[in-house]
Amino acid sequence: MHSAKFKRWLMLVCAALVLAAGMPAGMGAVARAETAVQLGVSAGINGEYKEAGMVPVQVKVSNAGPDVEGDLVVATGNQGNNTFSVAYYQPISVAQGASKKVTITVPGSEIRPDSYVALMKNNQVLVQTPVGGRSVPADTLMVGVLAEDPDTANFLGVLPKASFSNEVRVLPMKPEQVPTAGAQLRVVDLLVLNNFALDTLNEQQIQAVRDWTRSGGMLVLAGGAQYSKTAGALADLSPVNVQGVTQMQSLASLAIDKNKPVELNAPFTVSTSTLKNNGKALFSEANQPIFAAGSAGEGKVLYAAYDLAAEPVASWAGNSRLWSEVLTKAFGSSLKTYRGSFMDEVWPLSQASERIPALKIPEVGWFALFFGIYALIAGPILYYILRIKRKQSYMWAIVPILAVVTGIGIFSFGAMQRGTGVLVHQTGYVEVKGDGQANAHVVTAMFVPTSGDYRVTIAGQGQTQPLVERSRAEAVPTIWASLQPNHTDVDFRDVEFWSMRKVATEQTVADAGAFVSGLSYENGLLTGAVTNKTKFALKDVKVISGNQVQSFPEMAPGATLQVKLSFQPSAQLQLRPGQIQRLSSLILPQQAAGNSYVYENTREQSMVQVLETRRGAAMQAVQVMIAGWTSDPIIGASVKGQEIHTDNLSLVTSDLSIKPSKGGSVFYPPGTLDVVMTGSNVPVKDNGDGFIMPAGDISFDVRLQPEGKKLQISTLYLYTWSADNTPFDKQVYNWKTKAFDAYDKVFANNTMDIGKMGAYVSEDGILRLKMSHAFPDERHIGIPNVSVEGKVINP
Incomplete structure (x- = not known):
């Protein structure tokens, strides 16, 4: 009887185990809350975004039930079967009857149709909703508009296709949609400020607009009589100094098509201004700039002297044709908005980061020594001793034990070489600009000696995201990332021992410095001095002009190099894709020669591929440039609670300007x-x-x-x-x-x-x-x- 009860009990247990095993992975991690918590989500700007760059996901959490707290999560990188790669999150608590708005910034390339926003607690989903939104083509010109009238810049959406072939999306924005970091504003390509109270933005948002502009953004400042409140703290970026307002009786200069003049039935209000040193008038009326353009760092700024919503210009039939001309003159090739995905730009650095110098395989000689000792002991020595003792049967026990001891010895030797701490290897590509700033792409690889949870903190603002192997995906992601104003925390959970995790970032280095070029062209030679005013100590420095290279062993901060290169304009002219010698062979000639028949690139060759990718076009590849290597850290990285051993290598490059010679002669090569x-x-x-x-x-x-x-x-x-x-x-x-x-x-x-x-x-x-x-x-x-x-x- 007892035996029968025991059998029934055993069958019930087995049945329960079978049912549990058959449940979908992660089912136990999902526990739906009451509908007391509601989530409202908008991705990008008014639901539209481009994959390139970071996308702000605005979430409104409304709580009609008891107080609730947890993590607000955007699950990204859907790998199928409801499994995800990364959770971008922010901690949140919402009292009963209250609501909160939170913005979580995620990579646009990782948003999938099944990506969702969830409120989670202890890895349990309390409530979730799809991210939604619409991804637009990469070459779309995204125009963000901050204006009193949301229809202010609608005319930009109907630019003539004959002169502007790309699609244009005009996106009216609200102040709360302006992010607090410049990298996050890359959701738009062009930002229009018109009759807008700039002081409704906080200091962080205004600084974000400034940083975005100086790192390559296109900014339009307008407003007419309301210009001063519109430009506000950003007035220093403008190409003009605004002095007051005046009334125009005619705007004849704006009529590009003489058959469509601007007909004013009343005086038209414009702001009066004088050009700054870097400003250039594009259209003027009565000696007053109506449109003017200038540069701000790597970005460009357009000034318009009137309120863009003011009639009759706003509904004038020639307005779109005029603005097509104005944008082309003001921004030029910057209007080519296509930008490759973040992964396209960093994958060579990711490959290079895996080649951690401290993880090199022990020399073959050591392995030969270990196995030689093992073979000597396990063979003739042990056999001779046991034969004398007449204990040959002990070989069956001693040899396996000896093999285990040898294996442990080899393992311990390898572990000793790798050390007991966490290895952090940072590889980077740094483009130094002429304004003291630099654009840096960096991959930080972490190699861990033991299994467990690890938090990597990347200092600074910018686009930062973990690099995920496509096979890594769970119903509840094991990689959690939180983007803060001045750093990003990436939590890697359940990391296996002796394994690697990587984080990529793109940032602006504000205090990089610059290379001061005194190069000039004359009589077929490029000569002069180049001074390193950056903070980077460089080795294996190359000055490159087309296929001509001059090498220098090192260049410390403050050091000056004397350059003398052959420089023939006709030879420069016809360099284009397929004719340009690979930059890797110019920067790393010895490695390129020694690696001719090797399919795996060295660490340095992988890193040079970033440069080849970014400068592969003919107009970029033939500019005069300097390139060198630094072991200085570019971006701060730390691992919480861990002793780390760091190794850094970055390729630093910069374009070098060519100045007029003593006689005033100058040459501008293709690409300038x-x-x-x-x-x-x-x-x-x-x-x-x-x-x-x-x-x-x-x-x-x-x-x-x-x-x-x-x-x-x-x-x-x-x-x-x-x-x-x-x-x-x-x-x-x-x-x-x-x-x-x-x-x-x-x-x-x-x-x-x-x-x-x-x-x-x-x-x-x-x-x-x-x-x-x-x-x-x-x-x-x-x-x-x-x-x-x-x-x-x-x-």
């Missing part, structure tokens, strides 16, 4: 002059280094007057190319006859001499080109390479 597509009679597709187009024509404007300089051009070099070698018909605009002339009439051997400049270069330094083909299929036309020789007559 802005080339902008200004029109086409057929739809075109921007592919980064050029355009894909069916039969038809496309026009380019080349700006031959760099900012702040007036050039007397003696020789102009032009090289056009096509990735598929399509023979395009080429024409050059004659500013005197107002018509296009055949290319061969203007250029000889890709060169225009000084005698043709008056007709084919406008007073404000514009060379206009038109190219066309009549083939039945789509063809590629590359962005033209243009360089000039001349003298600076108005520096």
